[in-house]
Amino acid sequence: MEVQSNFSLKKHNTFGIEVKARQFVAVHSVAELKMILEENKNEKKFILGGGSNMLLTKDIDALVIHIDLKGKEIIKEDDDFVWVESQAGEAWHDFVLWTIDNNFGGLENMSLIPGNVGTTPVQNIGAYGTEIKDTFVSCKAMNITTKEIKIFTNVECSFGYRESIFKNEVKDQFIITSVVYKLTKRNHKINTSYGDILAELAKNNITDPTLKDVSNAVITIRQSKLPDPKELGNSGSFFKNPILLKSDFEKIHQKFPEMKYYEVSATEVKVPAGWLIEQAGFKGKRFGDAGVHKNQALVLVNYGNATGQEILAVSKEVQKTVFEIFGIHIEAEVNVI
Numbered sequence: 504m505e506v507q508s509n510f511s512l513k514k515h516n517t518f519g520i521e522v523k524a525r526q527f528v529a530v531h532s533v534a535e536l537k538m539i540l541e542e543n544k545n546e547k548k549f550i551l552g553g554g555s556n557m558l559l560t561k562d563i564d565a566l567v568i569h570i571d572l573k574g575k576e577i578i579k580e581d582d583d584f585v586w587v588e589s590q591a592g593e594a595w596h597d598f599v600l601w602t603i604d605n606n607f608g609g610l611e612n613m614s615l616i617p618g619n620v621g622t623t624p625v626q627n628i629g630a631y632g633t634e635i636k637d638t639f640v641s642c643k644a645m646n647i648t649t650k651e652i653k654i655f656t657n658v659e660c661s662f663g664y665r666e667s668i669f670k671n672e673v674k675d676q677f678i679i680t681s682v683v684y685k686l687t688k689r690n691h692k693i694n695t696s697y698g699d700i701l702a703e704l705a706k707n708n709i710t711d712p713t714l715k716d717v718s719n720a721v722i723t724i725r726q727s728k729l730p731d732p733k734e735l736g737n738s739g740s741f742f743k744n745p746i747l748l749k750s751d752f753e754k755i756h757q758k759f760p761e762m763k764y765y766e767v768s769a770t771e772v773k774v775p776a777g778w779l780i781e782q783a784g785f786k787g788k789r790f791g792d793a794g795v796h797k798n799q800a801l802v803l804v805n806y807g808n809a810t811g812q813e814i815l816a817v818s819k820e821v822q823k824t825v826f827e828i829f830g831i832h833i834e835a836e837v838n839v840i
Contacts, residue, residue, distance in 0.1 A: 504528060504529070504530065504531070504535050504538075504539065505528065506526055506527070506528045506539075506566070507526065507527045507528070508525065508526055508527075509523050509524075509525070510523060510524045510526070510527035510567070511523055511524075512524055512527075512551075512554070512559060512563065512567070515551060515554045515569065516554035516555075516557060516559050517553075517554055517555045517617055517618075517732035517736065517737060517738050517739075518557075518558055518559070518732075518736040518737060518738055518805050518811070518814065519732070519736030519805050520558070520559045520560075520736070520805065520809070520810065520811045520814075521808070521810075522559045522560075522561060522562050522563065522811065523562045523563070524549070524562070524563045524565070524566075524567035525562070525563065525564050525565060525566070525567075526546075526565070526566040526567065527566075527567045527569065528566065528567070528568055528569065529569040529571045530568060530569065530570060530571060530572070531571050531572060531573070531592075532572060533572070533645070533652070533680050536568070536570070536572075536645060536678065536680065537645065537650045539566075539568060540568075540645070540647060540650055541650060543566050546565070546566045547564065547565040547566065548565055548566050548567075548568055548647065549563050549565040549566070549567045549568070550567075550568055550570065550678050551567050551568065551569045551570065552569075552570050552591065552592070552618065552619045552621050552622045553594065553595070553617065553618040553619035553622060554618075555617035555618030555619075555622070555732070555738060555739065556618060556622060556625075556626060556738055556739075556836070556837055556838055557738065557837060557838045557839075557840055558738065558811050558814055558815060558818075558837050558838070558839045558840065559811045559840050560810070560811035560812050560815055560839060560840060561811070561812075561840075563840070568678075570591050570592050570619070570621055570678065570679075570680075571592040572590040572591050572592040572593075572621075572680060572681070573590050573592050573593060574589075574590045574593070575587060575588065575589040575590065575593060575598065575601065576588055578683065580688065582688070582689075583687065583688055583689060583690065584685055584686065584687060584688060585605075585607055585685075585686050585687075585688050586640060586683055586684070586685050586686075587602065587607065587683065587684050587686060588681050588682070588683045589620045589681060589682055589684070590620065590621075590680070590681050591619060591620055591621025591622075591678075591679050591680050591681055591682065592619055592620070592621065593619060593620045594618075594619060594620075595613075595616055595617070595618050595619055595620055595623060595628075596614060596615050596616065596617070598610075598620055599611065599613060599614050599718070600614070600718070602684075602686055603714045603715055603718050606688065606714065607686035607687065607688065607714075608686055608687040608688075608691035608692065608693075608714050609633075609637065609638040609684065609685075609686040609687055609691075609692075610633075610638060610684070610686065611714045611715075611717045611718040611721065612630055612631040612632060612633040612694055612700075612717060612721055613628060613629065613630050613631075613633060613635075613721075614718040614721045614722050614725070615721065615722045615725045615726070615729075616628055616630060616739065617732055617738075617739055620681075620682050621679040621680070621681075621682065622679075623635045623639075623682065624639060624642050624655075624660055624662075624667055624669065624679065624682060625667055625669040625670060625679070626665050626667070626670075626836075627660075627662045627663065627664070627665055627666060627667050628665075629665075630721070631694070631696075631697045631699070631700055631721060632694045632696045632697055633694055634662070635662070636657060636660070636662035638684045638685055638686060639657050639660070639662075639682065639683075639684060639685075640656070640657060640683040640684060640685045641654050641655060641656050641657065641682075641683045642654070642655050642660075642679050642680075642681065642682040642683065643679070643680045643681045643682075644669075644677035644678060644679045644680060645677060645678045645680055646676065646677055647675070647676060647677065647678060648676070652680070653677065655668070664743070664746065665743055665836055691714060693712055693713075693714070693717060694717070695712060695717065699720075699724050700717065700720050700721065700724070703720035703723055703724055704716060704717075704720055707720075727798070728798050728799040729796070729798070729799055729802060730796055730798075730802065730804060735796075735804050735805070735806070736804060736805030736806075736809070737796065737802050737803065737804045737805065738802075738803070738837045739802065740776075740777075740801040740802060740836055741801060741802060741803045741818060741835060741836060741837050742776040742780070742801055742818075742821075742822075742833045742834065742835055742836055743776065743833065743834045743835070743836045744773050744774060744775055744776045745773070745774050745776060745779075745831050745832065745833050745834070746767055746771050746772070746773050746774075747771065747772055747773075747774060747831070748770060748771060749770055749771060749772055752764065752772045752774070755829060755830060755831065759829065762774065762778070762829075763775050763778050774831065776800075776801055776825075776833045777799060777800045777801040778800075779825045779828075779829055779831060779833065780795065780800035780801065780821055780825060780833075781800040782828070782829075783821070783824045783825050783828055783829075784824075785800055785821050785824070786800040789806065790813070790816070790817050790820075791806075791809065791813060792805060792806040792807045792808050792809035792813065793805060793806070793809040793813040793814045793816070793817045794806060794817065795817065795821070803817055803818060803821075811839075811840075815839060818835060821833070822835075
């Protein structure tokens, strides 16, 4: 465990932004994490996972602690379900593929989402009709001040749309070290409710899809729409899909009858932010080395040497224009630092 100074974070954020950490250390066990926290009680700390859901706009004047805890194990099972615990530093997509290889169901719709396991509860990540809260049982997290491990249950995490207790009440107070998921062993609930998945399965003449079939369909769809961060810096979806009261939406919908939407509840609808951004004329638009992806308007990209400030400026221009046209505010899903 080596603490390094003036450390480049370019390879530790999926946008590929060149910023420096005043100090950097990678921890590979809970014991190492506890030790580094105890030895640096008075240091300002920045916790880094897979670097997939953040936009770095400046150097980090802190001790950056990279959570690199590895390992996964079955901790309990019965005839129908299996409880799997994964360490926080496991790459999410690799973990999903491992569950599918073992015929454990529940995570297949979230294939190819960038990032690590430890950050999945923070965002309550989701895709194609599923969210982490659907399979999440609990997570272990270390209190940064006391170094004690606390277990947060599903209910205690206060999950919402891309929300959790870790983004609100206990923000910056805990470091997630492992997560437990409850997955199916049989009678899998195959979710193909999204049209894109159905279309991809139909293209391959699949009428009775397996977990692997759904995962492959999701991977193909994501690869066709989303750039690989290793080739083009990005953080996946930059914006949340706005959720509006039906009463407010109906007034907007009268003005823009072609606007797409999905019912969320009896009183709310979700509008695809990508559709709003595309209609505002930003899809494929480039501003120097920062821009909006040509295949998916939700994704902001770094074409090479964009700074975090330049990408942030593009995001603000997108938000401003969408609001001016539609009267709808779209929020960033990515954490701007």
